[in-house]
Amino acid sequence: MNICLLMILTLMSTYNEDEQSNTTEVDVLYIMPEESEPHEGTWLQWPHHYQYGIEYRNSLDPTWVDMTQALVSSENVHIVAYNDTEKNRIIGLLTSAGIPLDRIDFKIHRTDDVWVRDNGPIYTKDLAGNVVIQDWGFNGWGEKIDAVSGFPIEFENCDAIPTKIGESQGISVIDLNNTMINEGGSVVIDGNGTLMACKSSILNANRNPEMTQKEAEHIFKTYLGATHFIWLDGQAGLELTDQHIDGFAIFGNATTIVTMNENDLLEYDVLQSDIDKLYEATNKNGEAYNFVQVPLTQNTVKKTDGTDLGYKGSYVNYYIANNSVLVPNYNDSNDVVANEIIQTLYPTRTVVGIDVRNLYENGGMVHCVTQQQPQ
Numbered sequence: 001m002n003i004c005l006l007m008i009l010t011l012m013s014t015y016n017e018d019e020q021s022n023t024t025e026v027d028v029l030y031i032m033p034e035e036s037e038p039h040e041g042t043w044l045q046w047p048h049h050y051q052y053g054i055e056y057r058n059s060l061d062p063t064w065v066d067m068t069q070a071l072v073s074s075e076n077v078h079i080v081a082y083n084d085t086e087k088n089r090i091i092g093l094l095t096s097a098g099i100p101l102d103r104i105d106f107k108i109h110r111t112d113d114v115w116v117r118d119n120g121p122i123y124t125k126d127l128a129g130n131v132v133i134q135d136w137g138f139n140g141w142g143e144k145i146d147a148v149s150g151f152p153i154e155f156e157n158c159d160a161i162p163t164k165i166g167e168s169q170g171i172s173v174i175d176l177n178n179t180m181i182n183e184g185g186s187v188v189i190d191g192n193g194t195l196m197a198c199k200s201s202i203l204n205a206n207r208n209p210e211m212t213q214k215e216a217e218h219i220f221k222t223y224l225g226a227t228h229f230i231w232l233d234g235q236a237g238l239e240l241t242d243q244h245i246d247g248f249a250i251f252g253n254a255t256t257i258v259t260m261n262e263n264d265l266l267e268y269d270v271l272q273s274d275i276d277k278l279y280e281a282t283n284k285n286g287e288a289y290n291f292v293q294v295p296l297t298q299n300t301v302k303k304t305d306g307t308d309l310g311y312k313g314s315y316v317n318y319y320i321a322n323n324s325v326l327v328p329n330y331n332d333s334n335d336v337v338a339n340e341i342i343q344t345l346y347p348t349r350t351v352v353g354i355d356v357r358n359l360y361e362n363g364g365m366v367h368c369v370t371q372q373q374p375q
Helices: 003-024 054-071 084-096 161-169 213-224 262-267 272-279 334-345
Strands: 039-045 076-081 104-108 122-126 131-137 173-181 187-189 194-198 228-232 250-253 256-259 290-293 324-329 350-355 371-374
Touching (some): 039 054, 054 084, 076 161, 131 161, 173 213, 213 228, 228 272, 262 272, 324 334, 334 350
Parallel strands (some): 194 228, 256 290, 324 350
């Protein structure tokens, strides 16, 4: 081959490789603060009767009252109420419980349900440190069908919540609705560049058809600041969320993963292959995590009316507030055990057990119904 032609082909090849690298490489534009960093406040979407009836609402009210009481001592509580009638009803509940209202504010927006972790605003910071809201797509966990009514789960009101909150707060909103469907419970971060998730709740045809893992990682790097990933397979169709990670594994801090032992994970329907991947996980520097194991409940969970749900409860789905840690409790003998284990991780905070028995019937616990707003 002519030496000049060989040189030209070599240069073209090098250029194409560089061009491809530049098109696939992305920069971090936003960073999501880790949950234990200081909060301005916590967001709650209060239960109402307009979707599932008064019995549903009344059964959940005490859990929301308890969460509010645990939060107001150290941060603001932002409550999304369905309408003014509901706002006044909630004020009555809080007043009756002796909860001061000076750190509580209300936003009046229609919601479909209570799962603010999944549909609500995701607060991140740009590279200059300014707080922004990210409005990721939400489609009712893949446009699921309600098991009771047989009709599609309504989600349009909840999907609109992040933008409405941004407008009312005067905070810039980054519209990611056409970028990715992503519920907040689908991902957890260690505050040091690592993101952990189940593919089943993100790389699923009911959320993000044809999206590749590499594409998802580019999006998470750009908007959440993740540069290292721990991917479990998860199980699509296992339950409503297609197996959110925050039900069985979260980061206790930058070096620690809080989860369960192998037998409890198996009972919680985690695949053996995912258990192996979880316990082999390393951080962005290739260092192994420390693991803290919290048990499932000793017994299957019974609602406050005595109805046995037929399955055990997870304590992993807890929420880290400024001065407290809200841990799901079930009136079970393992409540004390779990609370004490979690307390060891947060010596400067007080663990508060939150009764989630009635909420758990609907598939979620404390972390699922809270959302942090950083300072």
